[in-house]
Amino acid sequence: MTGQERFDAVIDADEKIEPTDWMPDGYRKTLIRQIAQHAHSEVIGMQPEGNWITRAPSLKRKAILMAKVQDEAGHGLYLYSAAETLGTSRDELVDLLHTGRQKYSSIFNYPTLNWADIGAIGWLVDGAAITNQVALTRTSFGPYSRAMVRICKEESFHQRQGYELLLTLCRGSEEQRAMAQDAVNRWWWPSLMMFGPSDNDSPHTAQSMAWKVKRVTNDDLRQQFVDMTVPQCEFLGLTVPDPDLEWNEERGHYDFGAIDWAEFWNVVKGNGPMNRERMAHKNRAWDEGEWVRQAATAHAAKQAARRLEQKSA
């Protein structure tokens, strides 16, 4: 059997490709790009929420938010590790992010303006992420699939804490309900955009589906998300900011309004409200952390030298 034949057989049998297996060059490239951008998104995703840690209204909410932001860092690490099994290095990937040659999800280029945004992010943004990532647990590349399994377990906490946060606000004062509605109004459409362009405008979807890197198309995932989320929104007593939203008895799904793709592409290309700030902050954090990395390296070298000394003494 040739490498290609063995690869095809594994994909056909719905088994996983592992890093040391032969794989088509395009498969490797697609995965490096997708996993790396997924990792970058997790890491940049720490910023909109980290922004609220000091201002969270209670010690409990601060602790929860810190745990969540720490999870995002962990998710970034799982994913970078998965990408590294494809023959790239952490330094290279981090550099691609810092120099803007690789992107992260556009959702993080929107600002978190009020406390309810933290709830909306957990419920809507992490909810959209879970929809996507549950599908990705069945992706054909083993390390990516395993990272998704681990991440999905943790995202469930994120989504529930976000919903509970909003529920608390919705059971509060008139002002608190207004805050919650304002946050949902601003995060609803960007959350729908997280699933990416419509299937008709996703030239790479067919190949990704054939390789089983992607298991469900953008539009199908988006529909799943809307169907799941609308009743949850009704329970909160909030409205979805879409006048065209309507249950379609015949399809058994919600119909929803047109997405503003011009806004989407504009943000992807770097012109969203927070693109520049997110990148500047990330680069600053990296530069300011240089002494920590140097110190850790120096400490490790010193410890190693000391052990050698003790051995020879």
Add this chain to the structure above:
Amino acid sequence: MSYDVPQIPGEEELEVAASDTRQWPMWEVFVRQRRGLSHVHAGSLHAPDAESALQNARDVYTRRAEGVSIWVVPSSAITATDPDDVDAMFDPFDEQPYRHATYYEIPDEVGKM
């Protein structure tokens, strides 16, 4: 979160190479979920030395009571089977069903065995 960032029309296709000159060595992390179970591979991470690898492994892989013991091993210390030799390595056993208990027919009257 998620994040299949779409290709921007005209986006350059990057050749992502490995440049291993600066980075810390990679460690494989094994976690024992509870006493009585084996350590199981959990993932990998970069760290300058074994102690920091253990510390990082605790933060990355056991934030939700996933373990009571961690091993870290330099990735470079692992010797693995060659995926191209899979057939020669493992296939012979496919032809030896008599190594399995289910190969043997025992009459029901004998009872559970």
